[in-house]
Amino acid sequence: xxxxxxxxxxxxxxxxxxxxxxxxxxxxxxxxxxxxxxxxxxxxxxxxxxxxxxxxxxxxxxxxxxxxxxxxxxxxxxxxxxxxxxxxxxxxxxxxxxxxxxxxxxxxxxxxxxxxxxxxxxxxxxxxxxxxxxxxxxxxxxxxxxxxxxxxxxxxxxxxxxxxxxxxxxxxxxxxxxxxxxxxxxxxxxxxx
Amino acid sequence: xxxxxxxxxxxxxxxxxxxxxxxxxxxxxxxxxxxxxxxxxxxxxxxxxxxxxxxxxxxxxxxxxxxxxxxxxxxxxxxxxxxxxxxxxxxxxxxxxxxxxxxxxxxxxxxxxxxxxxxxxxxxxxxxxxxxxxxxx
Numbered sequence: 631x632x633x634x635x636x637x638x639x640x641x642x643x644x645x646x647x648x649x650x651x652x653x654x655x656x657x658x659x660x661x662x663x664x665x666x667x668x669x670x671x672x673x674x675x676x677x678x679x680x681x682x683x684x685x686x687x688x689x690x691x692x693x694x695x696x697x698x699x700x701x702x703x704x705x706x707x708x709x710x711x712x713x714x715x716x717x718x719x720x721x722x723x724x725x726x727x728x729x730x731x732x733x734x735x736x737x738x739x740x741x742x743x744x745x746x747x748x749x750x751x752x753x754x755x756x757x758x759x760x761x762x763x764x765x766x767x768x769x770x771x772x773x774x775x776x777x778x779x780x781x782x783x784x785x786x787x788x789x790x791x792x793x794x795x796x797x798x799x800x801x802x803x804x805x806x807x808x809x810x811x812x813x814x815x816x817x818x819x820x821x822x823x
Numbered sequence: 824x825x826x827x828x829x830x831x832x833x834x835x836x837x838x839x840x841x842x843x844x845x846x847x848x849x850x851x852x853x854x855x856x857x858x859x860x861x862x863x864x865x866x867x868x869x870x871x872x873x874x875x876x877x878x879x880x881x882x883x884x885x886x887x888x889x890x891x892x893x894x895x896x897x898x899x900x901x902x903x904x905x906x907x908x909x910x911x912x913x914x915x916x917x918x919x920x921x922x923x924x925x926x927x928x929x930x931x932x933x934x935x936x937x938x939x940x941x942x943x944x945x946x947x948x949x950x951x952x953x954x955x956x957x958x959x960x
């Protein structure tokens with residue numbers, strides 16, 4: 631008993647530092663924050679490019695800088711299949727480019743706009759509308775029905791044979807012959823035992 | 824054919840942060856204008872001729888050294904346009920600065936003195952014809 635108590639004290643002293651509080655503004659690294667973005671890009675947007683300058687003195691880039699710092703992780707989290715690239719200190723004015731499926735580009739001149747304005751603008755032009763997002767949320771709920779089988783598709787159980795009380799898997803226990811379709815169709819049901 | 828490095832973000836589930844990863848593709852250049860350092864947009868080839876060349880360069884976004892601002896259409900260096908830089912130089916009375924207009928096009932020393940366009944290898948034997956892409960350590 632004494633040994634186990636000592637072990638517990640040791641365990642409490644060797645506490646790991648919480649990895650949550652590391653870095654600048656670690657609120658950006660919470661799932662709640664990442665999910666809070668209203669911007670889910672339409673399917674035809676394949677690449678999103680942000681051009682901005684890092685120099686603090688260039689005030690007209692501040693909105694773009696804030697967008698990249700605060701909102702870009704949110705956008706990438708909600709759109710994992712869109713390539714997001716940032717270009718720093720290339721051009722005097724900040725802008726965002728969206729490359730679409732049919733090889734066309736949409737340029738957003740983002741000079742002197744705050745990051746909230748940029749976000750609203752993107753949601754309005756290339757983002758899925760709120761109603762569409764709600765519909766999709768409903769549809770995805772139906773897909774994640776826990777009553778379904780197939781582990782390959784992400785459900786919990788691979789077959790009904792693993793549930794207690796059901797017929798065991800024929801790999802382990804062979805099924806009675808007269809239950810098999812093969813026996814039935816090959817005419818064995820007419821044989822007299 | 825050019826080797827194109829494509830950056831993309833990968834989410835770390837524990838740290839809840841995105842980290843930069845790169846993937847390299849070999850893209851063919853139908854216009855033959857791309858040089859090392861250009862920022863390009865590549866697209867997947869539908870009918871592949873060679874197994875290694877999976878993409879082709881559909882668009883050059885920014886040429887290395889001659890960046891054109893897509894909004895204003897002017898040549899740009901960092902946070903200034905070339906015109907602005909020239910104005911500042913004239914105000915200061917600078918002489919002997921690099922003149923973008925009269926300078927020859929980039930890449931003129933490509934095969935004579937600049938051997939960075941093709942991958943370089945180590946040379947272990949001296950042949951009669953000296954290959955500049957082979958380096959003796």
